[in-house]
Amino acid sequence: MQPAKEIARTEMKALRKTAKGAGHVAVVEVPEPFPGKNQVRIRVACAGICGTDLHIFHGDFAKVRPPVTLGHEVAGTVDAVGEGVTAWQPGDRVTVESEAHTCGRCEMCTSGRANLCADRLALGYGVDGGFADALVVRQSALHRLPDRVSFQEGALSEPLTVAVHAVSERSRLKSGDWALITGPGPIGLLVLQVVRAAGGHAIVTGTARDAGRLQLAKKLGAEAAVRVDEEDLPLRVAQITEGQMVASAFECSGVGAAIGDCLTCLRSGGEIVQVGLYGRPISLDMDQVAMREIVLKGAFVHTSETWKKAIALMAVQAVDLSVLVSENFSIHAWEEAFRRSESGEGIKYLLSPEETV
Numbered sequence: 001m002q003p004a005k006e007i008a009r010t011e012m013k014a015l016r017k018t019a020k021g022a023g024h025v026a027v028v029e030v031p032e033p034f035p036g037k038n039q040v041r042i043r044v045a046c047a048g049i050c051g052t053d054l055h056i057f058h059g060d061f062a063k064v065r066p067p068v069t070l071g072h073e074v075a076g077t078v079d080a081v082g083e084g085v086t087a088w089q090p091g092d093r094v095t096v097e098s099e100a101h102t103c104g105r106c107e108m109c110t111s112g113r114a115n116l117c118a119d120r121l122a123l124g125y126g127v128d129g130g131f132a133d134a135l136v137v138r139q140s141a142l143h144r145l146p147d148r149v150s151f152q153e154g155a156l157s158e159p160l161t162v163a164v165h166a167v168s169e170r171s172r173l174k175s176g177d178w179a180l181i182t183g184p185g186p187i188g189l190l191v192l193q194v195v196r197a198a199g200g201h202a203i204v205t206g207t208a209r210d211a212g213r214l215q216l217a218k219k220l221g222a223e224a225a226v227r228v229d230e231e232d233l234p235l236r237v238a239q240i241t242e243g244q245m246v247a248s249a250f251e252c253s254g255v256g257a258a259i260g261d262c263l264t265c266l267r268s269g270g271e272i273v274q275v276g277l278y279g280r281p282i283s284l285d286m287d288q289v290a291m292r293e294i295v296l297k298g299a300f301v302h303t304s305e306t307w308k309k310a311i312a313l314m315a316v317q318a319v320d321l322s323v324l325v326s327e328n329f330s331i332h333a334w335e336e337a338f339r340r341s342e343s344g345e346g347i348k349y350l351l352s353p354e355e356t357v
């Protein structure tokens, strides 16, 4: 039963997955959500398009629960608070943890690793996300945007947390260490920036289609940006590191060949942190892992603690997020924005509920 006050509420627009399978994505009118106990409603300023949104569009993301509003990289302004909310007020500029639900009781939840909870549901596939005029979230998911951080930068805080988790929480990279970053997409370029903020030296790899992104990697502090389709990568890495090779490799491309690149560029005893997803099993020379005592680690999304670290990096401008924003589209131009996101031109595209952006 819906309470009376919810029946009378107004409509809003939302970009939704309306059914399972390929396609079935459209801007539709839905009732504006109402914040319940310990919940906050956010008026969305903008939200980033991520690979997950593209997978959901194509029908190859099994966990999606249609009908559901897409978008999990959100920034906006608090506009209504539910019962029990005292820390937040209308007008507060915020970004929001994409994690919407975990069980709170399992071993992962109680040991600070709620990102690994089997019951985890996130915005944009499990519950309604941010490609809409507004969304409702738990109050504990909110993080205040530092004054000088724009909404567009704020929308990039979720992918930044992925990079912070990989570099600062999963890897053992120290100041002065060499890191290899395979794949100069949004996550790779954020991992690069977090490695630099931690005092590491970075080598970024890509292919012909990444020419612009590799140039940007150099601007963002990579010591070298290497095209693996035209250069001998291990040789280049040996030259650049004066024979040391890298201590940590962050696989951010989700392309099978890149994990081999990580292995050949690592020094013995080094670590591979797997960030990208392949969507299928891939092969790896495990004899190398055994004989050179390589450490293989996964890095998956983020925890609440990661968000605090990411916001702190943003507050002191240790990372440049605005340089990654290629264009901010109106939600009505979502098809063009999705097409551009997939094309590899540019880096990060955002959607805003405003008619003109």
Ligand SMILES: [Zn+2]
Residues within 6 Å of the ligand: 050, 051, 052, 072, 073, 158, 159
């Ligand atoms: Zn994302």
Ligand SMILES: [Zn+2]
Residues within 6 Å of the ligand: 102, 103, 104, 105, 106, 107, 108, 109, 114, 117, 118, 119
């Ligand atoms: Zn749990």
